[in-house]
Amino acid sequence: MFGQALEPDASSNQPIRLVPVLPVRDTVLFPHAVLPLTVGRESSIQLIESLGDSRQIVVAAQKDAHVDSPRPEDLNTVGTLATVHKIVRMPNQSRFVFTEGVERVEFVRFVQSEPYMVAEVRTLSVIEPSGAENESAVEALVRNVLTQFNQIVTASQTLSDELRTIAASIDVPAKLVDFIAASLPFLTTAEKQSLLETAAVQARLEKLHQFLTKEIDVQQLRTKIQTEVQDQVQQSQRDFYLREQMKAIQKELGEGDDGQREVDDLRQKIENCGMTEEAKKEAVRELNRLARMSPMAADYSLTRNYIEWLIAMPWNKSTGVKVNVGHAQQILDEDHYELRKVKERILDYLSVLELKSDMKAPILCFVGPPGVGKTSLGRSIARALGRKFQRISMGGMHDEAELRGHRRTYIGALPGQIVQSLKRAEANDPVIMLDEIDKIGRDFRGDPSSALLEVLDPEQNVAFRDNYLDVPIDLSKALFICTANVLDTVPEPLRDRMEIIHLQGYSEEEKVHIANRYLIPRQVRENGLAPEQIEFGEDAVRHIVRHYTREAGVRKLEQTIGTVCRKQARRIVEGKTEKLAVGTEILKEFLGGIQVRVDTEVAERVKRPGVVVGLAWTPAGGDVLFVEAKKMKGKGGFTMTGQIGEVMRESMQAAMSWVRANAALVGIDEDFSNTDIHIHVPAGAIPKDGPSAGVTMITALVSMLANSTVKPLTAMTGEITLSGDVLPVGGIKEKFLAARRAGITTILLPAENRQNVEEDLSAEQIEGVEIHYASRIEDVLSVALPVFALPSAGTAGVAWQADAPTM
Numbered sequence: 001m002f003g004q005a006l007e008p009d010a011s012s013n014q015p016i017r018l019v020p021v022l023p024v025r026d027t028v029l030f031p032h033a034v035l036p037l038t039v040g041r042e043s044s045i046q047l048i049e050s051l052g053d054s055r056q057i058v059v060a061a062q063k064d065a066h067v068d069s070p071r072p073e074d075l076n077t078v079g080t081l082a083t084v085h086k087i088v089r090m091p092n093q094s095r096f097v098f099t100e101g102v103e104r105v106e107f108v109r110f111v112q113s114e115p116y117m118v119a120e121v122r123t124l125s126v127i128e129p130s131g132a133e134n135e136s137a138v139e140a141l142v143r144n145v146l147t148q149f150n151q152i153v154t155a156s157q158t159l160s161d162e163l164r165t166i167a168a169s170i171d172v173p174a175k176l177v178d179f180i181a182a183s184l185p186f187l188t189t190a191e192k193q194s195l196l197e198t199a200a201v202q203a204r205l206e207k208l209h210q211f212l213t214k215e216i217d218v219q220q221l222r223t224k225i226q227t228e229v230q231d232q233v234q235q236s237q238r239d240f241y242l243r244e245q246m247k248a249i250q251k252e253l254g255e256g257d258d259g260q261r262e263v264d265d266l267r268q269k270i271e272n273c274g275m276t277e278e279a280k281k282e283a284v285r286e287l288n289r290l291a292r293m294s295p296m297a298a299d300y301s302l303t304r305n306y307i308e309w310l311i312a313m314p315w316n317k318s319t320g321v322k323v324n325v326g327h328a329q330q331i332l333d334e335d336h337y338e339l340r341k342v343k344e345r346i347l348d349y350l351s352v353l354e355l356k357s358d359m360k361a362p363i364l365c366f367v368g369p370p371g372v373g374k375t376s377l378g379r380s381i382a383r384a385l386g387r388k389f390q391r392i393s394m395g396g397m398h399d400e401a402e403l404r405g406h407r408r409t410y411i412g413a414l415p416g417q418i419v420q421s422l423k424r425a426e427a428n429d430p431v432i433m434l435d436e437i438d439k440i441g442r443d444f445r446g447d448p449s450s451a452l453l454e455v456l457d458p459e460q461n462v463a464f465r466d467n468y469l470d471v472p473i474d475l476s477k478a479l480f481i482c483t484a485n486v487l488d489t490v491p492e493p494l495r496d497r498m499e500i501i502h503l504q505g506y507s508e509e510e511k512v513h514i515a516n517r518y519l520i521p522r523q524v525r526e527n528g529l530a531p532e533q534i535e536f537g538e539d540a541v542r543h544i545v546r547h548y549t550r551e552a553g554v555r556k557l558e559q560t561i562g563t564v565c566r567k568q569a570r571r572i573v574e575g576k577t578e579k580l581a582v583g584t585e586i587l588k589e590f591l592g593g594i595q596v597r598v599d600t601e602v603a604e605r606v607k608r609p610g611v612v613v614g615l616a617w618t619p620a621g622g623d624v625l626f627v628e629a630k631k632m633k634g635k636g637g638f639t640m641t642g643q644i645g646e647v648m649r650e651s652m653q654a655a656m657s658w659v660r661a662n663a664a665l666v667g668i669d670e671d672f673s674n675t676d677i678h679i680h681v682p683a684g685a686i687p688k689d690g691p692s693a694g695v696t697m698i699t700a701l702v703s704m705l706a707n708s709t710v711k712p713l714t715a716m717t718g719e720i721t722l723s724g725d726v727l728p729v730g731g732i733k734e735k736f737l738a739a740r741r742a743g744i745t746t747i748l749l750p751a752e753n754r755q756n757v758e759e760d761l762s763a764e765q766i767e768g769v770e771i772h773y774a775s776r777i778e779d780v781l782s783v784a785l786p787v788f789a790l791p792s793a794g795t796a797g798v799a800w801q802a803d804a805p806t807m
Contacts, residue, residue: 025062181208361479614696
């Protein structure tokens with residue numbers, strides 16, 4: 001029979017009983033506690049129906065409440081022996097059972113699993129404290145637990161105050177733990193099971209003390225939060241009450257509701273500004289939020305600013321100026337001298353725009369040295385098109401958000417520069433110049449050049465999304481113009497989206513023309529002078545260009561002219577009102593002695609054997625480059641100096657190899673094994689690289705070894721091979737103009753660069769310069785060193801090779 005004692009357990013001396021087991025979910029029954037249970041499992045119902053007179057069962061909690069058909073291994077090892085007092089049959093065939101805990105028991109073994117579980121159990125003995133010290137500790141724990149329990153009951157709205165009285169009347173510590181644990185709903189099943197399984201009274205009290213301490217902390221935090229929320233609600237109610245009173249007062253005074261009028265005004269602007277459907281939908285949604293907000297709310301001004309930005313965008317506003325190609329050409333010619341390729345590209349675009357008004361604007365990129373008019377050309381293009389001009393400086397920009405804007409979640413968020421440019425222009429088709437695009441930075445904040453990939457792609461910028469506005473904006477009608485000094489630092493994907501137009505430097509004649517036509521009138525006007533108060537002669541302008549400036553553009557030239565104008569302004573203020581005719585003597589007085597003596601420098605330096613003038617390309621235009629060679633007694637060493645790059649170093653080695661291999665051909669009798677040779681490229685603080693100084697290096701070595709000077713005022717450029725072929729190089733126009741500025745009269749170029757000279761240089765620029773084309777190094781030496789008469793090998797078939805960045 002169930003419930004009857006069997007033979008006692010030999011290890012614990014406790015009787016073993018055979019009792020049916022009722023598994024329960026999320027519930028722990030404690031001794032002396034009454035617990036109603038709903039029994040719905042088929043196996044559990046069979047257990048309840050089969051109970052005899054003993055009416056005793058073991059109530060055991062499942063380890064996992066999600067197991068529907070628990071097995072013995074799914075139950076905790078300790079449960080509670082309980083007496084079933086009443087069984088109620090429910091309409092849904094389940095049973096409602098009233099149970100009362102008797103004592104804690106632990107399972108010895110399960111003897112039956114079907115149709116319900118039956119197990120042998122024994123009583124779990126209570127371990128009482130031993131010794132006076134432990135008894136005192138238990139007494140202290142009991143008092144603490146009672147105090148904590150009273151505090152929790154007092155603060156709780158669901159626990160009855162009678163629980164404090166009952167707890168105070170329990171004088172057995174083990175029963176007190178059972179009572180408190182059964183009375184507190186916030187204890188988890190795992191925590192209750194832990195208390196049930198612990199045998200030692202002191203350990204049970206310590207665990208209960210920890211659980212109660214945690215609950216008191218939670219209650220205190222909850223009370224604090226409720227107090228803060230209540231204070232905020234009371235403040236909001238107070239504000240609402242005061243605002244309602246204010247509305248009533250304003251209504252009595254006839255002042256109306258300013259907030260509602262503002263919302264109505266914004267709604268009317270949204271309807272009239274011509275937004276796209278998606279933008280209008282977003283604006284109306286934000287406006288409805290604004291209407292529900294209090295003007296004192298933190299988000300009120302942020303939402304209003306966002307709506308005002310959407311309204312301010314030129315959704316359907318354009319300049320509406322009719323295209324006039326003839327007028328545009330007149331404006332471009334007025335503002336800029338030459339620049340034939342750029343002007344033709346703009347006029348081509350205008351011609352197509354006149355035939356097809358909805359064409360996508362090209363993405364142009366002007367590349368050239370400083371001072372050649374890239375930025376001012378953008379302004380002229382805008383004037384020729386009759387459009388607004390907006391300039392965005394890209395130099396040093398590191399943060400992608402400067403272009404795309406910040407998301408509205410950030411404090412002080414604003415749209416990016418692209419959207420701001422459209423707003424400032426008040427038109428959807430301005431000319432937007434992205435200046436110095438080659439100087440964009442990149443760091444942990446992002447890569448602005450990546451953001452430009454969408455802006456500068458005609459296929460994508462029809463739906464550009466700014467992070468702040470977060471609605472598609474059509475940029476296809478805007479004309480984007482980029483400027484750069486070099487393309488090396490521009491990422492390839494970005495470079496691929498742009499139409500590159502190169503602007504070379506100006507010759508002396510062009511600079512004189514630009515100064516007389518543009519620079520002098522502007523500086524006279526900007527320095528408060530009248531045309532009749534100062535006059536620049538052509539000789540004076542040419543003297544400034546030749547001896548006071550050394551640049552590819554005209555920026556330094558304009559600054560120098562401005563200096564002269566300021567000197568004249570000071571003379572007038574001091575009482576010297578007569579007209580000033582600027583000549584060389586006046587320039588010497590105002591500007592000091594000659595600052596640039598390139599022509600005399602070249603003539604003086606090449607008087608020594610081993611010194612040759614080469615031509616180099618730089619981001620600021622072309623420049624002359626001296627190559628010096630010296631020999632000394634040694635052991636066959638070869639030294640290369642001048643802060644040169646790897647490519648130039650290899651070019652020097654190739655030059656040295658050719659000279660040694662062809663010493664007999666050029667009439668050199670030198671014991672290279674006992675001679676050290678040193679090649680130096682002056683201006684050692686400036687990095688240099690590139691292969692185009694190859695012919696210059698061979699000429700310098702031959703000149704030095706043969707003790708023969710090169711032809712006066714001669715310069716050269718070209719890459720060489722070990723077999724003596726002269727290969728083409730880049731930057732021919734810049735190098736040619738640099739040679740002209742330096743007073744060079746003879747220039748040697750690779751034969752395959754003849755086409756570049758014919759296409760890029762005018763007859764005026766070539767006038768006065770003797771050009772020789774060489775396909776072999778022998779051709780170069782025959783011209784540069786007249787003492788040699790070397791046979792030429794003729795023109796060899798060589799492929800085009802672009803010039804290095806700095807040579």
